[in-house]
Amino acid sequence: DAMVIQNPRYQVTQFGKPVTLSCSQTLNHNVMYWYQQKSSQAPKLLFHYYDKDFNNEADTPDNFQSRRPNTSFCFLDIRSPGLGDAAMYLCATSRDKGNEQFFGPGTRLTVL
Amino acid sequence: KNEVEQSPQNLTAQEGEFITINCSYSVGISALHWLQQHPGGGIVSLFMLSSGKKKHGRLIATINIQEKHSSLHITASHPRDSAVYICAVRFGGGADGLTFGKGTHLIIQP
Numbered sequence: 001d002a003m004v005i006q007n008p009r010y011q012v013t014q015f016g017k018p019v020t021l022s023c024s025q026t027l028n029h030n031v032m033y034w035y036q037q038k039s040s041q042a043p044k045l046l047f048h049y050y051d052k053d054f055n056n057e058a059d060t061p062d063n064f065q066s067r068r069p070n071t072s073f074c075f076l077d078i079r080s081p082g083l084g085d086a087a088m089y090l091c092a093t094s095r096d097k098g099n100e101q102f103f104g105p106g107t108r109l110t111v112l
Numbered sequence: 113k114n115e116v117e118q119s120p121q122n123l124t125a126q127e128g129e130f131i132t133i134n135c136s137y138s139v140g141i142s143a144l145h146w147l148q149q150h151p152g153g154g155i156v157s158l159f160m161l162s163s164g165k166k167k168h169g170r171l172i173a174t175i176n177i178q179e180k181h182s183s184l185h186i187t188a189s190h191p192r193d194s195a196v197y198i199c200a201v202r203f204g205g206g207a208d209g210l211t212f213g214k215g216t217h218l219i220i221q222p
Contacts, residue, residue: 042214043212101145
């Protein structure tokens with residue numbers, strides 16, 4: 001009955017090696033979000049898609065990109081991960097803007 | 113600056129105690145969420161509210177729009193309630209993503 005699925009749950013990458021995190025949803029929601037949560041900090045919004053419309057937060061580094069090939073899937077691409085990018089990455093969805101958000105279990109990224 | 117403040121940061125209580133966690137925010141919002149995060153990261157949405165009060169089982173959430181304040185209450189607390197409780201708001205003015213508080217670390221001891 002999983003509704004927001006994130007793969008993998010744990011990802012280890014090397015400094016500078018591109019990595020892609022995956023999020024899928026079975027809810028047919030219009031909006032998908034990516035949040036970054038560093039250790040002992042609150043989650044921070046990176047960007048979101050409203051359908052195919054991409055919305056980047058002003059302070060999201062260019063190193064972070066996203067793709068949404070269809071309603072169900074959304075990817076987070078980190079082009080050249082640095083040590084400071086080690087974090088939990090949370091995907092969330094909502095039926096429409098302003099509706100309740102449903103979170104996935106997160107992907108914990110380690111950068112060596 | 114749009115800010116969300118939670119208190120207390122850490123709370124340890126005995127099983128059965130009535131728990132209150134507070135959240136205040138700086139400017140007008142369109143909605144406030146209470147979320148629960150267990151060790152390992154997964155976040156569960158407990159409530160979304162924009163006015164009044166909501167109740168689900170032993171959990172109660174209230175919001176006072178005029179005072180820009182919300183509370184989450186847990187009645188008859190249990191060790192399985194131990195988690196981080198996060199207040200997150202959707203600010204008005206077209207913003208869409210949530211702005212999170214730093215969370216309250218709750219430990220319920222048997």
